[in-house]
Amino acid sequence: MQRNLWQYLVIRILVGWLLVSIIPALLLFWDFIVTDNILITQINSIIASSGAIVFSLIGLERLTQFPGQKSMVTVLPTLLASGLLAGLILLIFRLPYSVYYLLFSGVLGVVFCFISQVILRAVTRVKIGYVPIGRYQSLLDIKDVTWVQLSKDFQPVSHQDLPFHAVVVDLSDSDLCLGWEQLLAESALQGIPVYNILQVSESLTGRLPIKHLYENNLGSLLPSxxxxxxxxxxxxxxxxxxxxxxxxxxxxxxxxxxxxxxxxxxxxxxxxxxxxxxxxxxxxxxxxxxxxxxxxxxxxxxxxxxxxxxxxxxxxxxxxxxxxxxxxxxxxxxxxxxxxxxxxxxxxxxxxxxxxxxxxxxxxxxxxxxxxxxxxxxxxxxxxxxxxxxxxxxxxxxxxxxxxxxxxxxxxxxxxxxxxxx
Structure with a gap:
């Protein structure tokens, strides 16, 4: 399944940087720019704003990768943290800055990040194809996922044409016959990731099932x-x-x-x-x-x-x-x-x-x-x-x-x- 452009972090960073840092600079500092007389105060402010918005978008990307998270909850804390970090750098190194520009940029940053997360949630509805064998029933109770049941005669023609983002199967089940194995192999060849049911359950629920812990590598549970x-x-x-x-x-x-x-x-x-x-x-x-x-x-x-x-x-x-x-x-x-x-x-x-x-x-x-x-x-x-x-x-x-x-x-x-x- 082809990804929406807004799902790419680099696209969100580029658009956010233009809307939050560059456009306010053009509006407030235009006379200084056209006369080639831009001040160090303005340059510091643009750099601080750029760093804050990039840090915020990267932080939101990392924080919302965990299961069961409503991304809107993390927006304000992430923006506040990035804004405080930028402010501390300016104060510690005693760099001059424009209060009006940073306030204007900060408001735009809040609006942009909220709108960005709304769009992101709308275009990232996960669709997963599942093989109806073994413990698949437990997956269907997981919310915020569109489940597509597969059949042995399903033919994954191309990556773009497949109606789902991944395939999940209970690899330990005895009903995993040659027909299913051929379908999984073909899906993988077409670029669709194939996951074991335990991997998907863990990533979507934020829980590591106790009764199947022996199927996981206990060594991976050792903290750093x-x-x-x-x-x-x-x-x-x-x-x-x-x-x-x-x-x-x-x-x-x-x-x-x-x-x-x-x-x-x-x-x-x-x-x-x-x-x-x-x-x-x-x-x-x-x-x-x-x-x-x-x-x-x-x-x-x-x-x-x-x-x-x-x-x-x-x-x-x-x-x-x-x-x-x-x-x-x-x-x-x-x-x-x-x-x-x-x-x-x-x-x-x-x-x-x-x-x-x-x-x-x-x-x-x-x-x-x-x-x-x-x-x-x-x-x-x-x-x-x-x-x-x-x-x-x-x-x-x-x-x-x-x-x-x-x-x-x-x-x-x-x-x-x-x-x-x-």
Whole structure:
């Protein structure tokens, strides 16, 4: 299937650069240009604007490659990050710039990126041909994909004429006969990629199925050692630089919790033993959001409208502000800002016995927020835990700065919307 021109990043960069950087320069600096008297201030501004729009479009391309993402969510954070980066460079090197041009260019950049993503979503509706054997039924439940059922007599005449972008098949199924193999070979010869069902399921759902984990290479789930070091450094820097904001906020939350529980002897902080990297135990800190005797009968999973949660506790759980004291765990090296959520010891013992490969999630540090949290939210039973674990495995396999940045953006969205709070 022939791609739409707008699907090519280089086309979007070229059009964006012309509309956001060049046209505003022509409108505002035309007299200086025709008299060959353009100023260094104007040149710096054009370079800064050009860099910002190129960085934004490349960033959007990278952030929206992950499954289940609505690209519009990432537009403003990406533009803000690129704008701040360009502004910091101008300030650090004390370069003169035009405020009016950069404001005009910035507004056009926001409009262009939103329109660009709308067009991109409209022209990138994925069409996938599938061989109706094996585990194909699970694919048909995946949304935002047009599925085309293949038949053995289908003849892929040419790449352009094929009505789909790829072919998916369960390569491990015994019904994969010679007729299907010839069709797959012909499709590949015509330039249509052929994928195993597990690859497509993972890329479209953001989950790595546990029950088929043996079919994946466990070695591919090993996180990058170099990025682990970079991630540790970034975690420390972010927490230290956020102290002027988080410390006053933490004091206000502590006062509110103490006032709400003024008739009891409950503490402000909730401390609990959790499982960290390598299966090591550590004490995790949270703001208390439940009544003092919430777990006197043992550990329990949170449920919808949980009666143990206090009124103010419901608010800080919804906004994830109850997790703020875990910055202490991050500084101590026990947790990361992004990673699988640390689980309670009782639950870990149970899930190790009932869920295959469950202990593998402890290969990296647990996090305050993570892929499973922003994609699934809290869990209340073992079946939901299995789904959440599949998200954790996807994160470990795709462990990268790009995915971490996307999780940060979606975490902010989660704090605003209260998605998955219990």
């Amino acid at each position: 050692p170099s990025y682990l070091l970079v991630k540790r450094l970034m975690d420390t820097i972010v927490v230290l630089f956020s102290i002027p904001i988080t410390l006053p906020l933490a004091i206000l939350i502590g006062i509110a919790i103490k006032w709400e529980s003024r008739h009891s002897n409950s503490t402000i902080l909730f401390k609990q033993c959790r499982i960290g990297q390598g299966g090591k135990l550590f004490t995790m800190y949270k703001f208390r959001s439940m009544i003092p005797n919430a777990e006197e009968d043992g550990a329990k999973m949170a449920t919808d409208a949980d009666m143990r949660v206090t009124k103010f506790g419901s608010y800080i759980r919804k906004t994830r502000l109850d997790e703020l004291p875990q910055f202490i765990n991050v500084l101590k090296g026990e947790m990361s800002l992004i990673g699988p959520r640390p689980e309670q010891l009782d639950f870990v013992r149970r899930f190790n016995e009932t869920i295959p490969f469950y202990r593998y999630r402890h290969i990296i540090k647990p996090g305050i927020s993570g892929w499973a949290q922003v994609m699934h939210g809290y869990v209340s039973n073992e079946d939901e835990t299995k789904v959440k674990l599949e998200h954790d495995f996807f994160y470990i396999k795709n462990f990268s700065l790009t995915l971490d940045l996307l999780i940060v953006i979606k975490t902010i969205q989660t704090m605003i919307t209260g998605f998955g709070a219990r």
